[in-house]
Amino acid sequence: MAEIKNCLLPDDLYYSVENNVWVRDLGDGTISLGMTDIAQTLAGSVIHCKPKAAGKKVKANKSIATVESGKWVGPVKCPFSGEIVAVNEQLAQDATILNKSPYKEGWIVKVRPDNLEGDLANLAKGADAIPGFEAYMAEKELGECIHCEGFDG
Secondary structure, three states, rough: OEEHHHHHHHOOOOEOOOOOOEEEOOOOOOOOEEOOHHHHHHOOEEEEEEEOOOEEEEEOOOOEEEEEEEEOOOEEEEEOEEEEEEEOOOOHHHOHHHHOOOOOOOOOEEEEOOOHHHHHHHHHHHHHHHHHHHHHHOOOOOOOOOOOOOOOO
C-alpha cells in the first residue's frame, strides 16, 4: 500500500487525482468508485451521502453523489461516462462509513463505463498516483490525513 503523509493509497486501485476518487475494476465490465483517504480527510466527518440512482447515466467528470460534512457540501465526480448499476445503500444509514472505511465498505456507486479499458488507461494506479496527490495536497495545504477511531482503510 502506498502512503503519503499518513494518507493511504491501496496498490490495486486506480485514482483520479483531479476528482479525488478511487476506482476498483470489478472484472465484470463494471467498477466501484469512492472517495480517497485524502478526500475524506478534507471533508471531515461525513454526515450525509446522496448517490444518484441506479440506472442513471453519468457523464465524465460530473457528479455521481453529493456528500455533506460539518464543513463541506459538494459533489463526488466520476472520471468517465457510463451508467450507474448499483448504489451503496449502507451510506443512507451511516455516511461515516466514508470516513471509517473509504476503500472497503465506503464505495459509493458501481458504474458500467462506456469505455472501461480506455478510461482505466487514463487513471493512475497505486503508487503511480503519489506525485499527483502530493501536488494536490500541497495545493490544498493538507499536512496529513486524519483517521477517525475505528478506521479500516
